[in-house]
Amino acid sequence: MSLTLVGRCPGCGEWGTMSEEAPAPSGGSAVSRVTAKPIASLDVKPEERVPSGIAELDRVLGGGWVKGGVVLLGGEPGVGKSTLLLQACAFIAKGGHRVLYISGEESAGQLAMRARRLGISEKNVDLLCDADLLSMLEAAAGYEFLVVDSVQAFRIEGESGWSGSPSQVRNVASRAAMTAKSLSIPMVMVGHITKQGTIAGPKILEHMVDVVLLFSGERNSSHRLLRAEKNRYGATDELGIFEMTEGGLAAVTDPSRMYWGMAGSVGTPGVAAGVSLEGSRPLVAEIQALSCATPFPYPKRTARGIEVNRLQLLLAVLERRCGIFSRNSDVYVNVAGGLSLQDPAADLSICAALASSFRDVALPEGVCFIGEVGLAGEIRPTAKSSLRVREAARLGFKAAVMSARDPAEKPEGQDGFLIIKVGSVSAMLERFLK
Ligand code: TYD
Numbered sequence: 001m002s003l004t005l006v007g008r009c010p011g012c013g014e015w016g017t018m019s020e021e022a023p024a025p026s027g028g029s030a031v032s033r034v035t036a037k038p039i040a041s042l043d044v045k046p047e048e049r050v051p052s053g054i055a056e057l058d059r060v061l062g063g064g065w066v067k068g069g070v071v072l073l074g075g076e077p078g079v080g081k082s083t084l085l086l087q088a089c090a091f092i093a094k095g096g097h098r099v100l101y102i103s104g105e106e107s108a109g110q111l112a113m114r115a116r117r118l119g120i121s122e123k124n125v126d127l128l129c130d131a132d133l134l135s136m137l138e139a140a141a142g143y144e145f146l147v148v149d150s151v152q153a154f155r156i157e158g159e160s161g162w163s164g165s166p167s168q169v170r171n172v173a174s175r176a177a178m179t180a181k182s183l184s185i186p187m188v189m190v191g192h193i194t195k196q197g198t199i200a201g202p203k204i205l206e207h208m209v210d211v212v213l214l215f216s217g218e219r220n221s222s223h224r225l226l227r228a229e230k231n232r233y234g235a236t237d238e239l240g241i242f243e244m245t246e247g248g249l250a251a252v253t254d255p256s257r258m259y260w261g262m263a264g265s266v267g268t269p270g271v272a273a274g275v276s277l278e279g280s281r282p283l284v285a286e287i288q289a290l291s292c293a294t295p296f297p298y299p300k301r302t303a304r305g306i307e308v309n310r311l312q313l314l315l316a317v318l319e320r321r322c323g324i325f326s327r328n329s330d331v332y333v334n335v336a337g338g339l340s341l342q343d344p345a346a347d348l349s350i351c352a353a354l355a356s357s358f359r360d361v362a363l364p365e366g367v368c369f370i371g372e373v374g375l376a377g378e379i380r381p382t383a384k385s386s387l388r389v390r391e392a393a394r395l396g397f398k399a400a401v402m403s404a405r406d407p408a409e410k411p412e413g414q415d416g417f418l419i420i421k422v423g424s425v426s427a428m429l430e431r432f433l434k
């Protein structure tokens with residue numbers, strides 16, 4: 001079958017992702033010229049780190065850029081990828097190192113104007129805005145940090161496909177990665193994302209790089225979140241939190257204060273506080289739930305900031321274990337501030353918010369809910385619970401509701417703080433929402 005006849009991938013159903021591949025040359029003689037070595041005999045050197053100068057970025061990278069390490073930074077247009085990278089370039093340049101920024105997205109004039117706006121006046125940041133990627137990569141010799149903005153903007157002559165096509169993206173990325181590895185310098189490539197929020201281009205792109213970072217933010221908010229999807233040099237659960245300001249991206253130093261109670265909704269039925277652990281950092285999150293009677297046979301379940309499947313599961317637990325029936329109601333859940341919660345410890349706060357909305361009774365102020373909820377309606381202990389309790393106390397909470405089996409104790413110096421241990425969701429409701 002000729003590939004020119006195939007527009008849509010029969011495997012994944014996506015359009016424009018098929019590309020033609022020449023068969024690999026067949027292998028030569030049966031006698032191998034390479035010898036394997038025992039793993040224990042190899043010299044190991046810890047990777048050399050280069051601090052990025054941006055604490056929130058270092059947190060997600062696991063301690064800074066790595067020499068010879070290739071990072072792919074994905075995000076929606078306008079989220080601030082180029083801004084973040086220009087700021088990172090400026091810091092490295094300040095240390096006396098030469099930095100090369102290769103751009104296929106913006107002209108040199110546009111980038112220079114932005115750099116002015118960001119107050120970047122370093123002489124060591126060089127710009128290249130040409131169409132020929134290969135000669136720009138050749139010019140990278142002698143530089144100590146390299147940015148390619150973006151993998152979709154370039155095209156390698158002599159290879160098939162237009163820029164941004166899967167084969168071109170793969171080629172551009174592999175040439176750029178080879179350059180960084182051979183020069184042993186850190187490199188960041190910007191990657192566009194699809195409507196579904198994944199990095200555009202072939203999946204192999206993510207396998208080719210050492211670190212995949214995703215930068216996200218809500219349209220109408222200045223907050224930006226940075227997460228690692230993959231990190232060969234560190235953990236993937238850390239969260240970097242920024243704010244886009246007039247002068248570029250600034251770190252948010254006390255994120256709990258940013259997410260909890262900012263909207264003035266505390267004390268309303270349906271609002272509960274949970275403490276979610278994002279990597280090593282606990283965050284107090286505001287869960288808002290709203291239930292509303294519907295005459296339709298298929299009530300709506302809408303969730304922002306938690307997965308809708310998790311909402312459905314918790315509604316089932318509330319119905320079967322606590323007698324809270326939601327089958328005639330539309331249910332909406334929102335995590336304030338655009339935060340997205342993956343931590344199962346948020347379950348109990350979601351249940352508390354839902355039940356509070358169904359019963360139309362506000363939860364007592366100053367109380368937060370920390371625990372995973374099981375299908376039997378039991379509350380389970382959570383990881384690092386004392387860290388969470390300490391964060392809640394720091395923000396002025398007076399009590400934390402937790403699993404009866406959670407070992408957490410009162411935080412030091414907070415004698416007035418109460419830890420209320422309960423075994424099940426129904427016991428929690430009995431106590432707070434009677
Ligand atoms: P940009 O870095 O160009 O996004 P990306 O490279 O991800 O497409 O960010 C562009 C947005 O950021 C634009 O809407 C303007 C805003 N911005 C600020 O608010 N303050 C600033 O200092 C800068 C440089 C940009």
Ligand code: MG
Pocket residue numbers: 081082083105149
């Ligand atoms: Mg950009």
